[in-house]
Amino acid sequence: MHREKILVADSSEVSRKKVCDMLNRQGYWTFQATDGAHTLRVARKLKPDLVIIDAGIWGMSAAELGRIIETDNLSTVLYLASQVTPEFLDMIQKRHVYAYLTKPLQSRQMGQILDFAMVNARKIASLTDKVTRLERSLEGRKTVDRAKGLLMDQKQLTEQEAYAYLRRKAMDNGITLEQAAEAIMQQLQPSGNSA
Structure with a gap:
């Protein structure tokens, strides 16, 4: 069973709760945020293993929110999108882990992508520590x-x-x-x- 903490940042209550329910069933500890500023406050306090940010989050652009979270070493970011556009793909190429989730979510697909993202985030953290x-x-x-x-x-x-x-x-x-x-x-x- 997983014990990682995941922060789900989505302005849609229905979508946020659905993602959290799926993650809880897979054994993750979940936390929720409703907009960009709220996400930053929770991420700074919690230091989660992963932050899932909906591409349409309110209050600030998802790209800027993800950049702040990763630059401040608060967590690794994974984006959730309804539509995968070239601009979206360009945005996530600048993140630590090049992976994303698409709506509608499928539990099995989500579990595989989360495992991939967290394994790679740990590898990146280890390599960064070695370089330092x-x-x-x-x-x-x-x-x-x-x-x-x-x-x-x-x-x-x-x-x-x-x-x-x-x-x-x-x-x-x-x-x-x-x-x-x-x-x-x-x-x-x-x-x-x-x-």
């Missing part, structure tokens, strides 16, 4: 290399000696190598040179 960690690691390496360069230039050390100096400073102060490198750079750079 790699970028931080690369930035840290660059900082260490710049600090080693300053030590080599100003204290006439070899690269190995500069690295050993940084490691010793980090261990003596109980900080990371990158933090030690930043401190050395602040100390040795010409604008704040105290050596």
Whole structure:
């Protein structure tokens, strides 16, 4: 049984309740929103696993609503449309998961698309996290290399000696190598040179 939280954003009460009933029968926890502003408030509070937005939602365009939700990392967005137009397809190409639901909904089709969307959303989140960690690691390496360069230039050390100096400073102060490198750079750079 599913335990994911899904926010259904649809201005039509009949349509919204129908979607929620289908999702509840499939084991999802459902929450409802009636317009764009309400959807954002609930999404910020709830951080659902998925937000299903009706393409005709009131209060703001579905495209803008989806963009805000994904940009603010509140959830992944899946759109619900009565009619699939070229403009609609162009809009969803800009979202994290390229998938959508069409009215009238069929329970089996909806379940497959939701599973697809959530699996891909988790993969995207995992890859984004890895990229962020790699970028931080690369930035840290660059900082260490710049600090080693300053030590080599100003204290006439070899690269190995500069690295050993940084490691010793980090261990003596109980900080990371990158933090030690930043401190050395602040100390040795010409604008704040105290050596």
